[in-house]
Amino acid sequence: MNKITLRTDDTIDAIYRYERKTRLTRPLIGAEIPAGFPSPAQDYIESSLDLNELLIEHPTATFFVRVQGFSMINAGISPDDILIVDRALEPGHRKIIIAILEGELTVKRLLINDNRWFLTPENPEFSAVEISEDSDFQVWGVVTYAIHQVR
Amino acid sequence: MRQDELFALVDCNNFYAACERVFAPELEGKPIGILSNNDGIIVALSDELKQLGINRGVPLFKIKDQIRKYDIRIFSSNYTLYGDMSSRVMKILSRFTPDFEIYSIDEAFLRLSEFRHLDLTAYARKIKHVVHQWTGLPVSIGIGPTKTLAKLANHVAKRRKDLAGVFDLTDHPRKDNILASIDVKRVWGVGPQYAKLLHRNGFHNVLQLAGAPRKWIKKKMTVVGLRTVLELNGTSCIDLEQDLDPKKEIVSSKSFGQPVTELKDLQEAVNSYCIRAAQKLREEKQVTGQIMVYVTTNRFKNEPQYANYEFYKLPLPTAYTPDLLQAAARILKNIYRRGYKYKKVGVMLSEISPEVNIPPDLFTPTYLDDRRRVIMACMDAINHKMGMNKLTYAGVGTVQNWKMKREMLTPHYTTRWQDLPIVKA
Numbered sequence: 001m002n003k004i005t006l007r008t009d010d011t012i013d014a015i016y017r018y019e020r021k022t023r024l025t026r027p028l029i030g031a032e033i034p035a036g037f038p039s040p041a042q043d044y045i046e047s048s049l050d051l052n053e054l055l056i057e058h059p060t061a062t063f064f065v066r067v068q069g070f071s072m073i074n075a076g077i078s079p080d081d082i083l084i085v086d087r088a089l090e091p092g093h094r095k096i097i098i099a100i101l102e103g104e105l106t107v108k109r110l111l112i113n114d115n116r117w118f119l120t121p122e123n124p125e126f127s128a129v130e131i132s133e134d135s136d137f138q139v140w141g142v143v144t145y146a147i148h149q150v151r
Numbered sequence: 152m153r154q155d156e157l158f159a160l161v162d163c164n165n166f167y168a169a170c171e172r173v174f175a176p177e178l179e180g181k182p183i184g185i186l187s188n189n190d191g192i193i194v195a196l197s198d199e200l201k202q203l204g205i206n207r208g209v210p211l212f213k214i215k216d217q218i219r220k221y222d223i224r225i226f227s228s229n230y231t232l233y234g235d236m237s238s239r240v241m242k243i244l245s246r247f248t249p250d251f252e253i254y255s256i257d258e259a260f261l262r263l264s265e266f267r268h269l270d271l272t273a274y275a276r277k278i279k280h281v282v283h284q285w286t287g288l289p290v291s292i293g294i295g296p297t298k299t300l301a302k303l304a305n306h307v308a309k310r311r312k313d314l315a316g317v318f319d320l321t322d323h324p325r326k327d328n329i330l331a332s333i334d335v336k337r338v339w340g341v342g343p344q345y346a347k348l349l350h351r352n353g354f355h356n357v358l359q360l361a362g363a364p365r366k367w368i369k370k371k372m373t374v375v376g377l378r379t380v381l382e383l384n385g386t387s388c389i390d391l392e393q394d395l396d397p398k399k400e401i402v403s404s405k406s407f408g409q410p411v412t413e414l415k416d417l418q419e420a421v422n423s424y425c426i427r428a429a430q431k432l433r434e435e436k437q438v439t440g441q442i443m444v445y446v447t448t449n450r451f452k453n454e455p456q457y458a459n460y461e462f463y464k465l466p467l468p469t470a471y472t473p474d475l476l477q478a479a480a481r482i483l484k485n486i487y488r489r490g491y492k493y494k495k496v497g498v499m500l501s502e503i504s505p506e507v508n509i510p511p512d513l514f515t516p517t518y519l520d521d522r523r524r525v526i527m528a529c530m531d532a533i534n535h536k537m538g539m540n541k542l543t544y545a546g547v548g549t550v551q552n553w554k555m556k557r558e559m560l561t562p563h564y565t566t567r568w569q570d571l572p573i574v575k576a
Binding site: 058059060061063064065066067068069070071072073077079082083087088098100103104105106107108121138140 | 176177179239242243284285286287564565568571572573574575576
């Protein structure tokens with residue numbers, strides 16, 4: 001979590017390579033337009049809704065994981081849910097994160113109080129764990145969305 | 152040839168092992184070995200495995216005892232995973248400069264000539280930080296005024312722990328000392344033969360090589376060697392390669408997991424390789440005029456040996472898979488001999504040209520103006536959407552005795568829904 005300062009002259013923030021994106025399908029007006037009647041919708045046609053656009057901000061840093069266990073039920077995260085994890089986001093107070101704890105991937109809410117870090121469950125039957133200097137702990141990524149299949 | 156360039160060579164540390172660790176954090180700190188195709192030899196190692204004295208290229212069966220003794224984790228190559236992680240790393244690197252070249256699955260050259268006003272070491276540390284945060288993969292970065300020097304700087308960055316994986320050789324006050332501490336064999340483009348030659352003639356370290364008489368170098372190492380020496384002296388002669396050369400030949404082949412004796416099995420394998428080669432052709436919008444098929448036994452076994460190949464010139468340039476399957480079947484019937492244990496079969500497509508260049512033919516519709524092309528486009532689209540070769544030809548067989556052995560494969564963590572990493576709640 002060390003911030004790296006980049007010494008530039010402030011006019012340049014980042015450089016992006018031009019990416020030739022894959023085809024974006026646009027809806028065509030398929031049928032011939034009958035003469036004399038342009039569709040009133042013509043000027044308002046938009047591309048279809050794309051979940052990737054909605055849910056994924058940093059594709060290169062985004063991974064999907066599957067949940068096992070009940071400790072995050074009250075956060076709307078149930079067993080078998082798929083979580084969208086963005087490693088480009090910084091962890092912070094109240095963020096739900098994927099952490100590596102004792103060599104295992106776990107999902108918990110991060111609470112930071114007075115510089116003390118706690119991995120907290122969202123289920124009264126489970127208890128929080130404080131992260132100390134000697135804890136075998138690392139942040140793996142920040143959870144942005146949970147995909148839950150309703151039954 | 153330019154004097155004012157700056158390049159960074161970014162490469163992933165122990166790439167295959169590192170990829171496995173991202174999704175299985177319990178592997179951190181453990182000795183890990185990744186196997187070649189067919190699980191034959193170790194091709195990638197974690198640092199901990201290197202420290203046990205095991206090297207790249209050692210056959211698996213030779214280290215069975217050590218595996219047990221040191222709890223070495225062994226995996227088959229999970230190319231799908233490595234390919235996906237590689238493309239993420241490359242896309243991230245492209246955010247830091249518009250000019251870069253993907254050199255291999257885990258290495259890239261970045262041109263930073265336009266960034267010389269920055270503190271490049273700090274910039275490189277930022278790149279390293281972002282790649283590691285976003286993908287979990289550690290990288291090393293070497294910077295220099297030429298690609299050859301950038302590669303050497305990368306080697307130094309890895310070698311010295313105090314550098315934290317980043318080293319800029321440009322205008323370094325102790326550059327000569329550093330170059331003098333590196334053996335010539337480490338220089339990009341100097342292989343074992345040249346290294347022997349150089350040592351024999353008193354050029355032991357990189358500083359000495361950089362000072363070698365140009366005429367002598369050109370004579371003994373050709374103009375390619377001369378370019379290397381010029382690069383060691385700060386003159387950039389090797390530019391970024393950014394346009395992938397359209398393929399001159401397309402080869403598709405693999406060694407068999409276990410020896411194959413039956414024509415039917417060879418045929419299935421050849422069919423698979425034809426399909427793959429034709430897919431590559433169509434990706435580049437090209438057609439082929441000639442196909443070659445070869446078969447060979449295992450040269451290293453004490454068994455009857457046989458190898459053969461045959462070319463077939465196609466009547467019209469094509470990328471229509473059934474044309475290729477037919478031609479390959481014909482060739483294979485000609486060259487196959489009963490009684491041999493085949494180790495490898497391959498398909499090579501040559502006389503490749505862009506599909507738009509097909510000369511029109513008076514008597515036959517060409518690949519361009521034919522429904523065959525439409526059929527191929529349709530198949531490619533379906534396979535692209537549903538997964539590799541979901542829709543394929545009966546001739547590839549369903550049992551596939553010849554398939555590559557990969558018994559210790561980890562899940563396709565990033566490309567299959569059923570293989571997602573599990574997190575405990």
